[in-house]
Amino acid sequence: MADGMRHEFRTVHSWVATIASVAALGVSGYNLAQLHESPKTDVTLPVSLKMSSDETGTSVFIQPTVFTRFDTEDVEMVTDVQLRLRPESAKPPWPDFYWRRNVKWSLRHDIKADDQTSTWWEYNSDPSPFTVTQATPQMPSIQFRTNNWALAPGRYVGSLTLHRASTRHPVERPLCLVLRPQDITELKKGESWYELRKDIPGKHQGGCYHWYE
Numbered sequence: 001m002a003d004g005m006r007h008e009f010r011t012v013h014s015w016v017a018t019i020a021s022v023a024a025l026g027v028s029g030y031n032l033a034q035l036h037e038s039p040k041t042d043v044t045l046p047v048s049l050k051m052s053s054d055e056t057g058t059s060v061f062i063q064p065t066v067f068t069r070f071d072t073e074d075v076e077m078v079t080d081v082q083l084r085l086r087p088e089s090a091k092p093p094w095p096d097f098y099w100r101r102n103v104k105w106s107l108r109h110d111i112k113a114d115d116q117t118s119t120w121w122e123y124n125s126d127p128s129p130f131t132v133t134q135a136t137p138q139m140p141s142i143q144f145r146t147n148n149w150a151l152a153p154g155r156y157v158g159s160l161t162l163h164r165a166s167t168r169h170p171v172e173r174p175l176c177l178v179l180r181p182q183d184i185t186e187l188k189k190g191e192s193w194y195e196l197r198k199d200i201p202g203k204h205q206g207g208c209y210h211w212y213e
Contacts, residue, residue, distance in 0.1 A: 040069040041076045041132060043162055043171050049209055052193040057147035058095070060085070061103065061121065061193065064160060064173075066130075067137035076132045077165040083144040085158035085177070095149035099127040103141050121193070129165070151188065153181045155208065177209035 043066050050061040060083060068076055086094035104124040124141065132138050155178050162171040177196055179187075186194060196209035203210040 041078070041162070041164055041171055042067055042069060043160070043173055045160060045173055045175055047199050048195055048197040048212065049177075050193045050195050051187060052190075053151065053187040054190040057145055058149045058151065058187070059100070059193075060097065060144045060146075061141065062144065062160065063139055063141045064162075065137060065139050066132050066162065068132055068134045071134040074166070077129050078132060078138075078162050079129045079165050080163040081127075081140075081142060082161045082163070083142075083158065084161070085156045085175075087152065088155045088157050088176075090152075090154075093148065095146040097144040097146045100143045100145040101126060103143050105141060151179070151184050153179050153184055175209070176206055178203075178211075180211060183211045 043064050046063050046065070049063075052059045052061075062083070064081075066078060081099055083097040083099075084094075085097065086092075101123060102125045103121040105119055105121050108118055108120055121141075121143075127142075130138055130140065155176060157174070157176045159172050159174050161173075164170065183194070195212040197212045198207050198209045200210050200212060
């Protein structure tokens, strides 16, 4: 009887060990396959963006977060970032944006104005491709510029598009913003940059960016 039980225990133990080995092999195979997959690049839009305007054109400053969902051996390279915006109810021509530069934002203290703080941007780098891995997501602060935007009140719709070296299929995220007559007046003064946000209470319709006061 005891010999039979020992034989049964050895048989069950053998099967358990075999199942564990197969499971471990499956996990290893999955991890190996995942390492050889192409990076799954994604992008999220920020809660806020900034705008400025002068006599020569209009700038939109936006800082997206670019990341990959899986840890792979391959490195993704973003070759270009494009912004498109057009009036929802107007016909072409629409503003043509180009990636002018990457900027850096910083706080400055004005001693002459009772040490008040203000936020300013400065040049950081020229437009250029950048790499993305799971360990190194990117958050470039991009200045887009257009010289043919006839600023007018209304709702603007468009997208932020990332082009990648690994595929012909870009990553595109829709966006929209709303400008009121008083917003246009402030922009055309050309005195500073202005912030638009999509989390302002009471202005969440459609997830659009609205003037932040």
